[in-house]
Amino acid sequence: MKLFKAGAAAAVSVVLALTATACGGSSDKASDGGAKKDKVVIGIKFDQPGVGLKTPDGKFTGFDVDVATYVAKELGYTPEQIEFKQAISAERENLISNGDVKFVVASYSINDKRKEKVDFAGPYFLAHQDLLVRSDDNSITKPEDLNSKKLCSVTGSTSAQNIKTKLAPEADLKQSAGYSECLTGLESKSMDALTTDNSILAGYAAQEKNKGKFKLVGLNLSNENYGIGLKKGDKELQTKINAALKKMVADGAWEAAVKKNFGPADYKNEPAPQITEGS
Incomplete structure (x- = not known):
């Protein structure tokens, strides 16, 4: 009888442990503030x-990886405790709402x-929508030139909607x-231009395999304030992330990350924006 009770108690302990770690985002080994956390799941782009x-x-x-790692550190996680999960543009809100990521x-x-669906911390970066074209193509110099062109963007991105509804219907x-x-x-000439944020385009153009193939047109078609998305109503997390972002700027880590990731493309970044979300 005692063996049965001991076995049942052990089974219950296993179930409780599994339940505690099954939720998306992260889990704590203990509830006190000094406890070491097991892991945190963060959504980023993979491409x-x-x-x-x-x-x-x-x-x-x-750059986003460096920001995410810094924020996670301020929340109590080491780089080894971070699990990065792919967050394609069209799935970001679902990943947050479903608890698949912190x-x-x-x-x-x-x-x-x-x-309307998620809350943000930040912003932590200001980019501008631009166009990437082949280096030998001088036919696109302004948004209206896109009306007769084949344009590519990513499903769910603000860039695609901005072009279609405002700039080149x-x-x-x-x-x-x-x-x-x-x-x-774009490389095979089945597309004439790629549109998204200039930070992303600069990253592609700076890749070793792409050097000399593409160029940015140099159009500031919109202001894109990058924020960190989190579950709606989580004011505590929003406040902590905002504090981490402010510290990253203050201690020079933000500027170092910008230079490391965008410097090779001779990218002219804007200064770190003021935190507005949650204030």
Whole structure:
């Protein structure tokens, strides 16, 4: 009888332990503030050189990765405790709402439509929408030139909607799952231009395999304030992330990350923006 009770108690302990760690985001080994946390799941892009990229050897690089790692450190996590999860543009809100990630750092522009579903911390970076074209193509110098061109962007991105609704409604717009597909189309001449944030485009143009193939047109078609997406109503996490971002700017880590990730493309970044979300 005692053995049965002991076995049942052990089974209950296993179930409770599994329940505690099954939820998305993270789990704590203890409830007190000094407890070491097991892991944190963070959504990033996997296919944006200079911003968020998963390399063939399984490592993660880019400005967003550096920001996410710094924020996680301020929340009590070591780099080894971070699990990066792919967050494609069209799935970012779902990942947050479903609890699959703790937060998302994925070139995630803050806008009112998205704020209906999730909250943001930040912004932590200001980018501008631009166009990437082949280096020998001088036919696109202004937004209106896109009306007779084949344009590629990513499903769910603000860039695609900005072009189609405001800047060039007659453009032949193709929306792909990722920017890599757009870049392939641009190189093969099945596409004439790729549009997204200039930070992302600079990352692609700076890649060793792409040097000399592409160029940025140099148009500031919009202001894109990158924010860190988190579950709606989580004011405590929002406050902690905002504090981490302010510290990153103050101690020079933000500027160092910008230079490391965008410097090779001779990218002229804007200064760190003021934190507005949650204030």
